[in-house]
Amino acid sequence: MRVVVVDDHVLCRLGLARLVGEQPxxxxxxxxxxxxxxxxxxxxxxxxxxxxxxxxPGGDGLGLTRRLRADDRIGVVVLGDSEAEDTLFQAMEAGASAYVDASAPIAQMVAAIRHAAVAPGSFTAEGLAEALERRRRDRELLTPRERETLGLLMQGLPIAQIGHSMNLSPHTAKTYTARIYDKLGVTNRTQAVMAALRLGLVRDGEDDARSSGCRATRRR
Structure with a gap:
């Protein structure tokens, strides 16, 4: 199984190269x-x-992953931080075959490479089941009405227009917004958008909300 290792840190790159070279x-x-x-x-x-x-440098590993996985024969292992759970999900969504903590044991690293070689389209990561369960709980953090409000917030609508869209008074819409901020641990619209993306509160198919959310971040 032929492997290309990519890292801008010389010592890390040499270490990965040696690790690969030592496997029969x-x-x-x-x-x-x-x-x-x-x-x-x-x-x-x-x-x-x-x-x-x-x-x-000159791009990130997740962007590289997307480009590489355009050829579904190539497996991609992304090295990151096990504490950065949002990056794990970003790697999965980018089409990576595996996500591994950069400081993981050698056996785990090698197993991820072998997995990527034989099943490039199947994603694996240490603690994936637990991370998915936490994401599921996070998605249930908001009530359906609060999720509707969040979606309108991410479209950049002002509070008064959110209330009108939901047949609520501006005061009630403001209350829903305050509850969302409190539950997400944020203080403004920009932070709410980022937290929603990080926690996976935006589901597949909500790309319009994502792009609108970028517009919302520029407003606040």
Missing amino acids: DLELAAAAASAEEALERVRADRPDVVVTAVSL
């Missing part, structure tokens, strides 16, 4: 320090798996 069933195809260099090496060396850090 893995072969180091190339090492790269940036997303663009990685794409060049992939085109030239046609690896089975790419192992990439989340943060890269």
